Amino acid sequence: MNVATLYFAVWIVSDLGSTDLVYAMANAAASVLMVVAIPVLGAISDARRRRKPWVVWFTIASCLACAAIGIVGQTTIPLVGEGIGRPASVPPGWHVSVMTLLPVLIAFAIANFAYQAAQPFYNAMLPELVPVEEQGRLSGLGVAVGYVGSIFGVLLVQPFFAGGWPPLIPKFTDGVNNTLHTLVPFTAVGGRVATFVPTGLLFLIFSLPLFLFCRDHNPAPAGTRVNWRKAFRDVKETITQARRHPGALRFIITSLVYQDAIGTIVSFMTLYAVRAIGFRRGTEVTLFVVLTIPAIFGSYVYGHMVDRIGAKRSLSITLWIWFALLVAMMLVNSQSAFWLVGLAIGLNFGGVNAIERPLLLSLIPDVEAGRYFSLMLLSARVAAIIGPLLWGLTTLALEGTFGTSLAYRAAVFVVALMFLIALWILKGVPDRRPQGLRAA
Numbered sequence: 001m002n003v004a005t006l007y008f009a010v011w012i013v014s015d016l017g018s019t020d021l022v023y024a025m026a027n028a029a030a031s032v033l034m035v036v037a038i039p040v041l042g043a044i045s046d047a048r049r050r051r052k053p054w055v056v057w058f059t060i061a062s063c064l065a066c067a068a069i070g071i072v073g074q075t076t077i078p079l080v081g082e083g084i085g086r087p088a089s090v091p092p093g094w095h096v097s098v099m100t101l102l103p104v105l106i107a108f109a110i111a112n113f114a115y116q117a118a119q120p121f122y123n124a125m126l127p128e129l130v131p132v133e134e135q136g137r138l139s140g141l142g143v144a145v146g147y148v149g150s151i152f153g154v155l156l157v158q159p160f161f162a163g164g165w166p167p168l169i170p171k172f173t174d175g176v177n178n179t180l181h182t183l184v185p186f187t188a189v190g191g192r193v194a195t196f197v198p199t200g201l202l203f204l205i206f207s208l209p210l211f212l213f214c215r216d217h218n219p220a221p222a223g224t225r226v227n228w229r230k231a232f233r234d235v236k237e238t239i240t241q242a243r244r245h246p247g248a249l250r251f252i253i254t255s256l257v258y259q260d261a262i263g264t265i266v267s268f269m270t271l272y273a274v275r276a277i278g279f280r281r282g283t284e285v286t287l288f289v290v291l292t293i294p295a296i297f298g299s300y301v302y303g304h305m306v307d308r309i310g311a312k313r314s315l316s317i318t319l320w321i322w323f324a325l326l327v328a329m330m331l332v333n334s335q336s337a338f339w340l341v342g343l344a345i346g347l348n349f350g351g352v353n354a355i356e357r358p359l360l361l362s363l364i365p366d367v368e369a370g371r372y373f374s375l376m377l378l379s380a381r382v383a384a385i386i387g388p389l390l391w392g393l394t395t396l397a398l399e400g401t402f403g404t405s406l407a408y409r410a411a412v413f414v415v416a417l418m419f420l421i422a423l424w425i426l427k428g429v430p431d432r433r434p435q436g437l438r439a440a
Helices: 001-015 020-048 052-076 098-124 132-161 174-183 197-215 226-243 248-277 286-308 311-331 335-349 353-363 366-402 404-426
Strands: none
Touching: 001 020, 001 052, 001 098, 001 132, 001 197, 001 248, 001 286, 020 098, 020 248, 020 366, 052 098, 052 197, 098 366, 132 174, 132 197, 132 286, 197 286, 226 248, 226 366, 248 286, 248 311, 248 353, 248 366, 248 404, 286 311, 286 335, 286 353, 311 335, 311 353, 311 404, 335 353, 353 366, 366 404
Protein backbone atom coordinates (compact mmCIF):
# COMPACT_ATOMS: atom_id res chain seq x y z
CA MET A 1 0.00 0.00 0.00
CA ASN A 2 2.70 2.49 0.98
CA VAL A 3 5.17 1.80 -1.81
CA ALA A 4 3.27 0.41 -4.79
CA THR A 5 0.03 2.36 -4.36
CA LEU A 6 0.51 5.57 -2.40
CA TYR A 7 3.96 7.06 -2.52
CA PHE A 8 6.37 5.73 -5.13
CA ALA A 9 4.40 6.45 -8.31
CA VAL A 10 3.26 9.90 -7.15
CA TRP A 11 6.80 10.77 -6.07
CA ILE A 12 8.25 9.73 -9.44
CA VAL A 13 5.55 11.25 -11.65
CA SER A 14 3.99 14.15 -9.76
CA ASP A 15 6.77 15.35 -7.48
CA LEU A 16 9.77 14.74 -9.74
CA GLY A 17 8.01 15.30 -13.07
CA SER A 18 8.74 11.95 -14.74
CA THR A 19 6.13 9.92 -16.68
CA ASP A 20 3.75 7.08 -15.92
CA LEU A 21 5.63 4.99 -18.49
CA VAL A 22 8.89 5.21 -16.52
CA TYR A 23 7.12 3.88 -13.43
CA ALA A 24 5.39 1.19 -15.49
CA MET A 25 8.73 0.01 -16.88
CA ALA A 26 10.19 -0.38 -13.37
CA ASN A 27 7.11 -2.36 -12.38
CA ALA A 28 7.44 -4.49 -15.52
CA ALA A 29 11.10 -5.24 -14.76
CA ALA A 30 10.16 -6.82 -11.43
CA SER A 31 7.41 -8.83 -13.13
CA VAL A 32 9.76 -10.11 -15.83
CA LEU A 33 12.11 -11.35 -13.13
CA MET A 34 9.20 -13.12 -11.45
CA VAL A 35 8.03 -14.78 -14.69
CA VAL A 36 11.49 -16.31 -15.05
CA ALA A 37 11.85 -17.17 -11.36
CA ILE A 38 8.44 -18.68 -10.52
CA PRO A 39 9.11 -22.15 -12.01
CA VAL A 40 12.50 -22.29 -10.29
CA LEU A 41 11.16 -21.11 -6.94
CA GLY A 42 8.28 -23.56 -7.15
CA ALA A 43 10.69 -26.42 -7.87
CA ILE A 44 12.85 -25.48 -4.88
CA SER A 45 9.83 -25.23 -2.61
CA ASP A 46 8.42 -28.63 -3.66
CA ALA A 47 11.73 -30.53 -3.71
CA ARG A 48 13.35 -29.28 -0.51
CA ARG A 49 10.28 -28.31 1.54
CA ARG A 50 12.39 -25.71 3.36
CA ARG A 51 10.18 -22.67 3.01
CA LYS A 52 11.05 -20.48 5.99
CA PRO A 53 14.67 -19.59 5.04
CA TRP A 54 13.51 -18.37 1.63
CA VAL A 55 10.71 -16.32 3.17
CA VAL A 56 13.16 -14.80 5.65
CA TRP A 57 15.88 -13.84 3.17
CA PHE A 58 13.54 -12.59 0.44
CA THR A 59 11.73 -10.48 3.07
CA ILE A 60 15.00 -9.03 4.34
CA ALA A 61 16.04 -8.26 0.75
CA SER A 62 12.72 -6.51 0.12
CA CYS A 63 13.04 -4.47 3.32
CA LEU A 64 16.59 -3.38 2.49
CA ALA A 65 15.68 -2.46 -1.09
CA CYS A 66 12.64 -0.52 0.13
CA ALA A 67 14.83 1.47 2.52
CA ALA A 68 17.36 1.97 -0.28
CA ILE A 69 14.70 3.82 -2.32
CA GLY A 70 14.53 6.49 0.38
CA ILE A 71 18.26 6.63 1.04
CA VAL A 72 19.29 6.87 -2.61
CA GLY A 73 16.36 9.17 -3.36
CA GLN A 74 17.55 11.67 -0.74
CA THR A 75 21.23 11.54 -1.64
CA THR A 76 21.14 11.57 -5.45
CA ILE A 77 17.93 13.41 -6.43
CA PRO A 78 16.92 17.02 -5.59
CA LEU A 79 14.50 17.20 -2.66
CA VAL A 80 11.36 18.55 -4.28
CA GLY A 81 7.67 17.78 -3.94
CA GLU A 82 4.76 17.77 -1.51
CA GLY A 83 5.67 17.72 2.18
CA ILE A 84 9.40 18.41 1.79
CA GLY A 85 10.49 20.47 4.79
CA ARG A 86 13.40 22.21 3.05
CA PRO A 87 12.87 22.02 -0.72
CA ALA A 88 15.98 22.08 -2.88
CA SER A 89 16.66 25.00 -5.17
CA VAL A 90 16.48 23.73 -8.75
CA PRO A 91 16.88 25.68 -12.00
CA PRO A 92 13.70 26.77 -13.83
CA GLY A 93 12.50 24.09 -16.20
CA TRP A 94 14.51 21.37 -14.43
CA HIS A 95 13.35 17.89 -15.39
CA VAL A 96 14.52 14.63 -13.91
CA SER A 97 16.07 12.18 -16.39
CA VAL A 98 15.67 8.42 -16.50
CA MET A 99 19.38 8.00 -15.75
CA THR A 100 19.01 10.12 -12.62
CA LEU A 101 16.10 7.94 -11.50
CA LEU A 102 17.75 4.65 -12.47
CA PRO A 103 19.16 3.79 -8.99
CA VAL A 104 15.79 4.25 -7.27
CA LEU A 105 13.99 2.42 -10.08
CA ILE A 106 16.37 -0.51 -9.64
CA ALA A 107 15.82 -0.47 -5.87
CA PHE A 108 12.04 -0.44 -6.43
CA ALA A 109 12.26 -3.36 -8.88
CA ILE A 110 14.36 -5.39 -6.43
CA ALA A 111 12.01 -4.64 -3.52
CA ASN A 112 9.00 -5.62 -5.63
CA PHE A 113 10.66 -8.79 -6.95
CA ALA A 114 11.86 -9.94 -3.51
CA TYR A 115 8.40 -9.37 -2.02
CA GLN A 116 6.74 -11.40 -4.79
CA ALA A 117 9.44 -14.09 -4.71
CA ALA A 118 8.71 -14.79 -1.04
CA GLN A 119 5.05 -15.52 -1.80
CA PRO A 120 5.32 -19.11 -3.16
CA PHE A 121 7.27 -20.16 -0.06
CA TYR A 122 5.04 -18.16 2.28
CA ASN A 123 1.87 -19.69 0.82
CA ALA A 124 3.38 -23.18 0.95
CA MET A 125 3.76 -22.85 4.74
CA LEU A 126 -0.03 -22.76 5.17
CA PRO A 127 -0.63 -26.56 5.13
CA GLU A 128 1.86 -26.95 7.99
CA LEU A 129 0.12 -24.40 10.22
CA VAL A 130 -3.39 -25.86 10.55
CA PRO A 131 -5.31 -29.03 9.57
CA VAL A 132 -6.76 -29.14 6.06
CA GLU A 133 -10.30 -28.48 7.29
CA GLU A 134 -9.16 -25.15 8.81
CA GLN A 135 -6.98 -23.87 5.96
CA GLY A 136 -9.78 -22.03 4.19
CA ARG A 137 -10.73 -20.15 7.32
CA LEU A 138 -7.13 -19.25 8.10
CA SER A 139 -6.57 -18.08 4.52
CA GLY A 140 -9.73 -15.94 4.59
CA LEU A 141 -8.76 -14.49 7.96
CA GLY A 142 -5.33 -13.67 6.55
CA VAL A 143 -6.87 -11.71 3.67
CA ALA A 144 -9.12 -9.72 6.01
CA VAL A 145 -6.33 -9.00 8.50
CA GLY A 146 -4.12 -8.03 5.54
CA TYR A 147 -6.51 -5.21 4.67
CA VAL A 148 -6.48 -4.07 8.31
CA GLY A 149 -2.69 -4.21 8.19
CA SER A 150 -2.69 -2.01 5.10
CA ILE A 151 -4.60 0.65 7.01
CA PHE A 152 -2.29 0.54 10.01
CA GLY A 153 0.78 0.51 7.77
CA VAL A 154 -0.38 3.69 6.07
CA LEU A 155 -1.18 5.41 9.38
CA LEU A 156 2.16 4.49 10.95
CA VAL A 157 4.14 5.91 8.02
CA GLN A 158 1.98 8.98 7.36
CA PRO A 159 3.67 11.12 10.07
CA PHE A 160 7.01 10.81 8.27
CA PHE A 161 5.35 12.25 5.15
CA ALA A 162 3.37 15.10 6.65
CA GLY A 163 4.00 15.23 10.39
CA GLY A 164 0.63 13.89 11.54
CA TRP A 165 -2.29 11.53 10.98
CA PRO A 166 -5.08 13.06 8.87
CA PRO A 167 -7.79 13.88 9.60
CA LEU A 168 -7.67 13.36 13.36
CA ILE A 169 -4.23 14.83 14.11
CA PRO A 170 -3.23 17.20 11.30
CA LYS A 171 0.22 17.99 12.68
CA PHE A 172 2.53 16.71 15.40
CA THR A 173 4.49 19.03 17.65
CA ASP A 174 8.08 19.76 16.72
CA GLY A 175 9.24 17.65 19.66
CA VAL A 176 7.31 14.57 18.50
CA ASN A 177 8.53 15.03 14.93
CA ASN A 178 12.14 15.43 16.06
CA THR A 179 11.87 12.23 18.13
CA LEU A 180 10.51 10.29 15.15
CA HIS A 181 13.23 11.58 12.86
CA THR A 182 15.88 10.71 15.46
CA LEU A 183 14.59 7.16 15.84
CA VAL A 184 14.29 6.57 12.09
CA PRO A 185 17.13 7.91 9.92
CA PHE A 186 16.62 9.46 6.48
CA THR A 187 13.20 10.86 7.42
CA ALA A 188 14.00 14.41 8.54
CA VAL A 189 13.33 15.99 5.13
CA GLY A 190 9.67 14.89 5.06
CA GLY A 191 7.71 14.28 1.88
CA ARG A 192 7.17 11.04 0.02
CA VAL A 193 10.87 10.27 -0.20
CA ALA A 194 10.91 10.04 3.63
CA THR A 195 8.33 7.22 3.73
CA PHE A 196 10.40 4.38 2.25
CA VAL A 197 12.88 3.83 5.11
CA PRO A 198 10.15 3.58 7.81
CA THR A 199 8.09 1.33 5.52
CA GLY A 200 11.02 -1.07 5.10
CA LEU A 201 11.69 -0.96 8.85
CA LEU A 202 8.06 -1.66 9.77
CA PHE A 203 7.88 -4.48 7.20
CA LEU A 204 10.87 -6.09 8.92
CA ILE A 205 9.52 -5.57 12.46
CA PHE A 206 6.13 -7.10 11.69
CA SER A 207 7.82 -10.06 9.97
CA LEU A 208 9.76 -10.97 13.13
CA PRO A 209 7.02 -13.21 14.62
CA LEU A 210 7.22 -15.41 11.52
CA PHE A 211 11.03 -15.35 11.63
CA LEU A 212 11.10 -16.33 15.31
CA PHE A 213 8.16 -18.65 15.87
CA CYS A 214 7.25 -20.39 12.59
CA ARG A 215 9.27 -23.33 11.32
CA ASP A 216 9.38 -25.95 8.59
CA HIS A 217 7.81 -29.13 9.98
CA ASN A 218 8.71 -31.61 7.27
CA PRO A 219 11.83 -30.48 5.35
CA ALA A 220 13.44 -32.82 2.84
CA PRO A 221 16.82 -34.33 3.74
CA ALA A 222 19.79 -32.03 3.30
CA GLY A 223 21.31 -32.25 -0.15
CA THR A 224 18.04 -33.08 -1.94
CA ARG A 225 18.54 -32.19 -5.59
CA VAL A 226 16.29 -29.85 -7.55
CA ASN A 227 15.52 -30.75 -11.15
CA TRP A 228 15.75 -27.28 -12.70
CA ARG A 229 14.93 -28.38 -16.24
CA LYS A 230 11.89 -30.29 -15.05
CA ALA A 231 10.60 -27.11 -13.41
CA PHE A 232 10.26 -25.39 -16.79
CA ARG A 233 9.02 -28.57 -18.49
CA ASP A 234 6.26 -28.80 -15.89
CA VAL A 235 4.96 -25.37 -16.87
CA LYS A 236 4.83 -26.39 -20.53
CA GLU A 237 3.21 -29.75 -19.68
CA THR A 238 0.62 -28.11 -17.45
CA ILE A 239 -0.43 -25.82 -20.32
CA THR A 240 -0.50 -28.73 -22.78
CA GLN A 241 -2.37 -31.10 -20.48
CA ALA A 242 -4.91 -28.46 -19.49
CA ARG A 243 -7.04 -29.68 -22.41
CA ARG A 244 -7.98 -32.66 -20.24
CA HIS A 245 -9.78 -30.26 -17.91
CA PRO A 246 -12.24 -28.19 -19.97
CA GLY A 247 -12.23 -24.56 -18.97
CA ALA A 248 -9.09 -24.63 -16.78
CA LEU A 249 -6.73 -22.92 -19.22
CA ARG A 250 -9.48 -20.59 -20.41
CA PHE A 251 -10.09 -19.49 -16.84
CA ILE A 252 -6.38 -18.87 -16.25
CA ILE A 253 -6.36 -16.64 -19.35
CA THR A 254 -9.44 -14.87 -17.97
CA SER A 255 -7.58 -14.38 -14.70
CA LEU A 256 -4.61 -12.92 -16.56
CA VAL A 257 -6.81 -10.25 -18.13
CA TYR A 258 -8.79 -9.16 -15.08
CA GLN A 259 -5.78 -9.33 -12.73
CA ASP A 260 -3.98 -7.14 -15.24
CA ALA A 261 -6.80 -4.59 -15.05
CA ILE A 262 -7.09 -4.65 -11.26
CA GLY A 263 -3.34 -4.39 -10.72
CA THR A 264 -3.13 -1.43 -13.09
CA ILE A 265 -5.90 0.47 -11.33
CA VAL A 266 -4.38 -0.19 -7.91
CA SER A 267 -0.98 1.04 -9.11
CA PHE A 268 -2.23 4.25 -10.75
CA MET A 269 -5.36 5.18 -8.79
CA THR A 270 -3.42 7.55 -6.52
CA LEU A 271 -1.99 9.38 -9.52
CA TYR A 272 -5.47 9.50 -11.06
CA ALA A 273 -6.94 11.05 -7.91
CA VAL A 274 -4.24 13.73 -7.83
CA ARG A 275 -3.82 14.53 -11.52
CA ALA A 276 -7.28 13.93 -13.04
CA ILE A 277 -9.70 14.65 -10.16
CA GLY A 278 -7.68 17.37 -8.48
CA PHE A 279 -7.12 15.92 -5.02
CA ARG A 280 -4.58 18.01 -3.17
CA ARG A 281 -1.35 16.06 -2.98
CA GLY A 282 -1.18 14.42 0.43
CA THR A 283 -4.95 13.99 0.88
CA GLU A 284 -4.85 10.80 -1.17
CA VAL A 285 -3.51 9.04 1.92
CA THR A 286 -6.78 9.64 3.76
CA LEU A 287 -8.65 8.55 0.63
CA PHE A 288 -6.96 5.16 0.47
CA VAL A 289 -7.26 4.47 4.19
CA VAL A 290 -11.01 5.02 3.97
CA LEU A 291 -11.42 3.06 0.72
CA THR A 292 -9.63 0.02 2.14
CA ILE A 293 -12.18 -0.46 4.93
CA PRO A 294 -15.03 -1.69 2.65
CA ALA A 295 -12.69 -4.34 1.16
CA ILE A 296 -12.64 -6.11 4.54
CA PHE A 297 -16.40 -6.63 4.39
CA GLY A 298 -16.60 -7.14 0.63
CA SER A 299 -14.36 -10.20 0.81
CA TYR A 300 -16.68 -11.73 3.39
CA VAL A 301 -19.82 -11.02 1.32
CA TYR A 302 -18.37 -12.48 -1.87
CA GLY A 303 -17.22 -15.59 -0.01
CA HIS A 304 -20.84 -16.27 0.96
CA MET A 305 -22.05 -15.42 -2.56
CA VAL A 306 -19.84 -18.17 -4.01
CA ASP A 307 -21.54 -20.73 -1.76
CA ARG A 308 -25.00 -19.46 -2.71
CA ILE A 309 -24.88 -18.98 -6.50
CA GLY A 310 -21.59 -20.53 -7.61
CA ALA A 311 -18.15 -19.18 -8.40
CA LYS A 312 -18.60 -18.41 -12.11
CA ARG A 313 -21.77 -16.38 -11.65
CA SER A 314 -20.16 -14.56 -8.71
CA LEU A 315 -17.10 -13.72 -10.79
CA SER A 316 -19.25 -12.46 -13.66
CA ILE A 317 -21.06 -10.15 -11.25
CA THR A 318 -17.90 -8.69 -9.77
CA LEU A 319 -16.32 -8.15 -13.21
CA TRP A 320 -19.44 -6.33 -14.50
CA ILE A 321 -19.38 -4.18 -11.36
CA TRP A 322 -15.70 -3.41 -11.97
CA PHE A 323 -16.50 -2.29 -15.52
CA ALA A 324 -19.41 -0.09 -14.40
CA LEU A 325 -17.36 1.51 -11.62
CA LEU A 326 -14.43 2.33 -13.91
CA VAL A 327 -16.79 3.94 -16.41
CA ALA A 328 -18.23 5.97 -13.54
CA MET A 329 -14.71 6.91 -12.40
CA MET A 330 -13.91 8.08 -15.91
CA LEU A 331 -17.01 10.29 -16.05
CA VAL A 332 -17.06 11.93 -12.59
CA ASN A 333 -15.46 15.31 -12.15
CA SER A 334 -16.01 16.21 -8.50
CA GLN A 335 -14.09 14.87 -5.54
CA SER A 336 -17.29 13.98 -3.68
CA ALA A 337 -18.47 11.80 -6.59
CA PHE A 338 -15.02 10.19 -6.77
CA TRP A 339 -15.33 9.33 -3.07
CA LEU A 340 -18.58 7.46 -3.76
CA VAL A 341 -17.10 5.56 -6.69
CA GLY A 342 -14.00 4.78 -4.65
CA LEU A 343 -16.04 3.39 -1.75
CA ALA A 344 -17.90 1.12 -4.17
CA ILE A 345 -14.58 -0.05 -5.67
CA GLY A 346 -13.32 -0.80 -2.18
CA LEU A 347 -16.40 -2.90 -1.43
CA ASN A 348 -15.98 -4.79 -4.72
CA PHE A 349 -12.20 -5.12 -4.48
CA GLY A 350 -12.06 -8.29 -2.40
CA GLY A 351 -14.45 -10.18 -4.66
CA VAL A 352 -11.89 -11.65 -7.04
CA ASN A 353 -9.66 -12.98 -4.26
CA ALA A 354 -12.61 -14.72 -2.64
CA ILE A 355 -13.91 -16.22 -5.91
CA GLU A 356 -11.06 -17.38 -8.11
CA ARG A 357 -9.72 -20.14 -5.84
CA PRO A 358 -12.98 -22.12 -5.66
CA LEU A 359 -13.62 -21.49 -9.37
CA LEU A 360 -10.27 -22.99 -10.40
CA LEU A 361 -10.76 -25.90 -7.99
CA SER A 362 -14.10 -26.65 -9.65
CA LEU A 363 -12.31 -27.21 -12.97
CA ILE A 364 -9.37 -29.43 -11.97
CA PRO A 365 -8.68 -32.50 -9.80
CA ASP A 366 -7.49 -31.73 -6.28
CA VAL A 367 -4.22 -33.62 -6.85
CA GLU A 368 -3.24 -31.17 -9.63
CA ALA A 369 -4.22 -28.01 -7.79
CA GLY A 370 -0.67 -26.96 -6.94
CA ARG A 371 0.60 -26.85 -10.50
CA TYR A 372 -2.44 -24.92 -11.74
CA PHE A 373 -2.25 -22.37 -8.94
CA SER A 374 1.43 -21.90 -9.82
CA LEU A 375 0.42 -21.39 -13.46
CA MET A 376 -2.16 -18.81 -12.39
CA LEU A 377 0.49 -17.00 -10.34
CA LEU A 378 2.74 -17.02 -13.40
CA SER A 379 -0.05 -15.55 -15.52
CA ALA A 380 -0.64 -12.84 -12.93
CA ARG A 381 3.01 -11.78 -13.18
CA VAL A 382 2.74 -11.64 -16.98
CA ALA A 383 -0.36 -9.50 -16.53
CA ALA A 384 1.53 -7.11 -14.28
CA ILE A 385 3.76 -6.27 -17.26
CA ILE A 386 1.08 -5.53 -19.84
CA GLY A 387 -1.46 -3.34 -18.04
CA PRO A 388 0.86 -0.69 -16.56
CA LEU A 389 2.66 -0.36 -19.89
CA LEU A 390 -0.68 0.20 -21.68
CA TRP A 391 -1.57 2.85 -19.10
CA GLY A 392 1.81 4.55 -19.44
CA LEU A 393 1.70 4.54 -23.25
CA THR A 394 -1.88 5.93 -23.25
CA THR A 395 -1.07 8.85 -20.97
CA LEU A 396 2.21 9.55 -22.76
CA ALA A 397 0.50 9.62 -26.18
CA LEU A 398 -2.47 11.80 -25.16
CA GLU A 399 -1.31 14.11 -22.37
CA GLY A 400 0.62 16.54 -24.54
CA THR A 401 -2.29 17.02 -26.98
CA PHE A 402 -5.42 16.65 -24.86
CA GLY A 403 -4.23 17.48 -21.35
CA THR A 404 -3.63 15.46 -18.21
CA SER A 405 -7.24 14.92 -17.16
CA LEU A 406 -8.43 13.55 -20.50
CA ALA A 407 -5.33 11.40 -20.93
CA TYR A 408 -5.87 9.77 -17.53
CA ARG A 409 -9.58 9.21 -18.21
CA ALA A 410 -8.68 7.54 -21.49
CA ALA A 411 -6.29 5.27 -19.61
CA VAL A 412 -9.10 4.27 -17.23
CA PHE A 413 -11.28 3.48 -20.25
CA VAL A 414 -8.55 1.18 -21.63
CA VAL A 415 -8.51 -0.67 -18.31
CA ALA A 416 -12.32 -0.89 -18.28
CA LEU A 417 -12.21 -2.58 -21.69
CA MET A 418 -10.01 -5.28 -20.17
CA PHE A 419 -12.89 -6.31 -17.92
CA LEU A 420 -15.16 -6.69 -20.95
CA ILE A 421 -12.51 -8.89 -22.60
CA ALA A 422 -12.28 -10.98 -19.42
CA LEU A 423 -16.06 -11.40 -19.34
CA TRP A 424 -16.07 -12.53 -22.98
CA ILE A 425 -13.39 -15.15 -22.30
CA LEU A 426 -15.16 -16.26 -19.11
CA LYS A 427 -18.27 -17.22 -21.09
CA GLY A 428 -16.54 -20.38 -22.30
CA VAL A 429 -15.67 -21.57 -18.79
CA PRO A 430 -17.97 -24.36 -17.49
CA ASP A 431 -20.19 -23.42 -14.56
CA ARG A 432 -19.46 -26.08 -11.97
CA ARG A 433 -19.43 -26.21 -8.22
CA PRO A 434 -16.81 -28.52 -6.72
CA GLN A 435 -17.82 -31.00 -4.06
CA GLY A 436 -16.91 -29.84 -0.60
CA LEU A 437 -16.65 -26.18 -1.66
CA ARG A 438 -18.56 -25.06 1.40
CA ALA A 439 -16.22 -26.98 3.68
CA ALA A 440 -13.17 -25.48 1.95
